[in-house]
Amino acid sequence: MLLFIVFIIYTVLLLRKYDFLNDNKHVFLQCYDEFIEKYESDEYYTKNEYNIWRDEYNYLKMIIDDYKYHVERIMEYGIKIKPFKKIIDDYLNIFRVSQEYEKKIDYLHKLFNNGLTVINFRNKAFIEKELETNIEFFDNQDGLSDWQRQIIITDEDNNLVVTGTETDITPILVGKTRYILEKGYTKPEEILILTFEDKAKDELEKIIKYAGIHVRTFQCFGYEVIEQASGGIPSLHDTALDDALLQKTMDGFVKNHISDFKFVNLVNQYFDYYLNSMGNLYEFKTNEEINRYLKKLKLLTFRGEQVKGPAELSIANFFYFNNVNYLYAQEYSVGTYDVSHGLYNPDFTLSDHNIWIEHIDIDDNCNTGPDTDRDAYLDAWYWKRKIHEKNNTELIETYGYEHQEDTLIESLKEKLVVRGVNYEQISMKEIFKRLSTLGDVTAFTRLLIEFLSSYKSSTLSFQEIEEKARNHLLSQRYVLFLKLFKPIYRDYELLLHDSGSIDFEDVIFEAISHIEKGEYKSKFKYILVDGFQDSSPSRIKLLKSLIKQEPVTKTFFIGRECQSIGFAGNDLSLVTFFERYFVPFEIMIQYETLRDDEQTPKCDLVKTAGSSFPWTLFW
Numbered sequence: 001m002l003l004f005i006v007f008i009i010y011t012v013l014l015l016r017k018y019d020f021l022n023d024n025k026h027v028f029l030q031c032y033d034e035f036i037e038k039y040e041s042d043e044y045y046t047k048n049e050y051n052i053w054r055d056e057y058n059y060l061k062m063i064i065d066d067y068k069y070h071v072e073r074i075m076e077y078g079i080k081i082k083p084f085k086k087i088i089d090d091y092l093n094i095f096r097v098s099q100e101y102e103k104k105i106d107y108l109h110k111l112f113n114n115g116l117t118v119i120n121f122r123n124k125a126f127i128e129k130e131l132e133t134n135i136e137f138f139d140n141q142d143g144l145s146d147w148q149r150q151i152i153i154t155d156e157d158n159n160l161v162v163t164g165t166e167t168d169i170t171p172i173l174v175g176k177t178r179y180i181l182e183k184g185y186t187k188p189e190e191i192l193i194l195t196f197e198d199k200a201k202d203e204l205e206k207i208i209k210y211a212g213i214h215v216r217t218f219q220c221f222g223y224e225v226i227e228q229a230s231g232g233i234p235s236l237h238d239t240a241l242d243d244a245l246l247q248k249t250m251d252g253f254v255k256n257h258i259s260d261f262k263f264v265n266l267v268n269q270y271f272d273y274y275l276n277s278m279g280n281l282y283e284f285k286t287n288e289e290i291n292r293y294l295k296k297l298k299l300l301t302f303r304g305e306q307v308k309g310p311a312e313l314s315i316a317n318f319f320y321f322n323n324v325n326y327l328y329a330q331e332y333s334v335g336t337y338d339v340s341h342g343l344y345n346p347d348f349t350l351s352d353h354n355i356w357i358e359h360i361d362i363d364d365n366c367n368t369g370p371d372t373d374r375d376a377y378l379d380a381w382y383w384k385r386k387i388h389e390k391n392n393t394e395l396i397e398t399y400g401y402e403h404q405e406d407t408l409i410e411s412l413k414e415k416l417v418v419r420g421v422n423y424e425q426i427s428m429k430e431i432f433k434r435l436s437t438l439g440d441v442t443a444f445t446r447l448l449i450e451f452l453s454s455y456k457s458s459t460l461s462f463q464e465i466e467e468k469a470r471n472h473l474l475s476q477r478y479v480l481f482l483k484l485f486k487p488i489y490r491d492y493e494l495l496l497h498d499s500g501s502i503d504f505e506d507v508i509f510e511a512i513s514h515i516e517k518g519e520y521k522s523k524f525k526y527i528l529v530d531g532f533q534d535s536s537p538s539r540i541k542l543l544k545s546l547i548k549q550e551p552v553t554k555t556f557f558i559g560r561e562c563q564s565i566g567f568a569g570n571d572l573s574l575v576t577f578f579e580r581y582f583v584p585f586e587i588m589i590q591y592e593t594l595r596d597d598e599q600t601p602k603c604d605l606v607k608t609a610g611s612s613f614p615w616t617l618f619w
Helices: 002-023 025-039 047-056 058-080 082-095 099-133 135-139 146-153 170-182 198-207 218-230 243-256 261-275 278-283 287-296 310-321 374-391 400-404 408-418 428-438 441-456 462-470 475-499 504-516 537-549 605-610
Strands: 158-163 191-195 214-217 348-350 355-360 394-399 526-530 554-560 586-589
Touching: 002 025, 002 058, 025 047, 025 058, 025 099, 047 058, 047 099, 058 099, 099 135, 099 146, 135 170, 146 170, 170 191, 170 198, 170 526, 170 554, 191 198, 191 218, 198 214, 214 218, 218 504, 218 537, 243 441, 243 475, 261 310, 261 428, 261 441, 261 475, 310 348, 310 355, 310 400, 310 408, 355 374, 374 394, 394 400, 394 408, 400 408, 428 441, 441 475, 441 504, 462 475, 504 537, 526 537
Parallel strands: 158 554, 158 586, 191 214, 191 526, 355 394, 526 554
Antiparallel strands: 348 355
C-alpha cells in the first residue's frame, strides 16, 4: 500500500513536470537549437563557447535533472506494482511530451552533465574532416606531420603545444598562422607572434609572407606599446644589451662589498655550503635530512681551516679579516685530560692576548640542537668553565642564539675591546684573492645575474620573496642567498636610476602599466608564442593584460619538453601548470619524440630548474 501511495505521489509530480515542459517548450528548444547550430558549424567548438552556452541556460539544468529523476522513480516503482502500471502509463501518455521533444530533453540532460565529453568527441570528428578537406593546403606546408596538422586545426581559446627537444617548431607556427588566415578566422593585422630571441623572430618574418602580421620579441613589443602609449622610447642601459658588460658590472658590485665583513662572511658560507654542493640538496625531503647533510660538509675559513659550523666560520673569518692572530682548536696550554671529557681543545686561542674563546651552541633557553645530547653538552660546557676558573685564564663565550639573531660578531667585538684586543682590516685585494680560492666568484656572479632577471620578472615584492624563502624546504640556503643578493640588487637599481635608463624587465612592466591603464589598445584576435618554456611571470602578466583588454583573443603557445635557454627569469613550472594561468585550455603533447629511456614527456620540472637556484620562489 505504501509503495502505491509513493508511486501516485511521483506520478502527480511528474504530471506537473510535463506541464512545465510543454508550457516552456520554446525555451528548451531554443537552448537545444543554439547548441546544435554551433555543433554542426564548420568551426572548432571551444570549451569557452560551451561554457557560455551552459551558463546561459544553467537554470534549465536543474529542471531537466528534476524531471529525469521523477521519470526514473516512476519506472522504479512501476516495476514493483505491476497491476497498476499500465493504467497509470495510459493516463500519463495523455500528458506526456512528444517523443521528438523527449529525445531533445534527454540530449540536453547529457550536455548539461557531460558536455565536455560530447564537445571533445565532436572536435575529434571535426579535425578528421578538416584534415581531409584541407589536405592540399597541408601538403603545401613545410613537412608537417599528421600530429602537427591536428594541433594546427585545434583552435581552443588557449592552446599549449609541448614538443620534443629536437622538433623544429617553426613549421608549426607558420602552419598555424597560414591556417587561421586561410579559414578567415582573423586578419593579418590581428595576429601577434611573440618570440624570446631575435633569431627566431627573424626566421619567422622571412617565412611568413603576409603583410600586416606582427612578429616581435617580447622586448620589442614592449617598446612598441610604450611608444604608442607615451609617444617616446625609454633609454635602455648598456648592460641590457651586452652580457659581458653586465657580468663585469656585477663583478664590480661584488668587489665593492668585499670591505663589508658580513657580506664576505656570507659569501664564504654560501660557497662552502651551497655553491659547490647545490645539486645534492634536492635529494632530501625534510629539513632534518638537509641539516644532517650540511653538518657533514667541509666548512672552510678564509685561512683554509675546517671548522665545526657557521658560527665558528664567522668568528674565524672575523679574526682573519681584521688581522687578529688566532689558533683554532689547539690544545689548552695546561694539561687537561679527563676520562669523561678527554683533552680540552678550545675553539679559539688568542695567544698574543692569553684569551680563549668558546662558542656555546645553545639557544636563549640553554637548549641544544635536536641531534645533540643536551645533558652531555652542558656538562662539557661547565667542565670547560671550571678549567679556566682553576687556572685563572681569560675565557670569552659566544652563544648560538647570538648567531641566530645576527649579533654574534658585534657581541664578540665588545668583549674583545674590553680586554684590550685591537684589530685592523686587511686589504680588499687580499680578501678577494682568498675568496677566489674558496669558490668560483664568476659562477656566483652569474647566479646573481640569473636571479636578478628572475626577481625583476616575478611580479613579487622582496618581502614576499623573503617570506617564501623562509617557508621553503631549502630555507637556509635561500635566505642566505637573498642576504647576498639584496645589496647587489640595490647597487644595480641605483645604477639604472642614476643613468636615467631601464632594463628589459622594466620595459615589460612599463608596457603592462600602459595596457592596464587603457593607454594602449590591443587589436589582436590571435597571439602565438614561440618558446613558451622560457616564459616568466612578467611575460604572463603582459599576455593576460592583452587578453583582458580583448577577451576574444585566442592564444597558441609552443614549448619544448623540459628545455630552457636560461634567461628572462624563466620558470619551467609554466609548462607544467599552464592551466593555472590560461583557462579554458587544451594541452597537446608530442609523445612520439621521446627518447628511448622515457615513458612520458614530463620531467621533474621544479627539480630541474632548482638545480641552479631557487626558481620556485617566484610562483
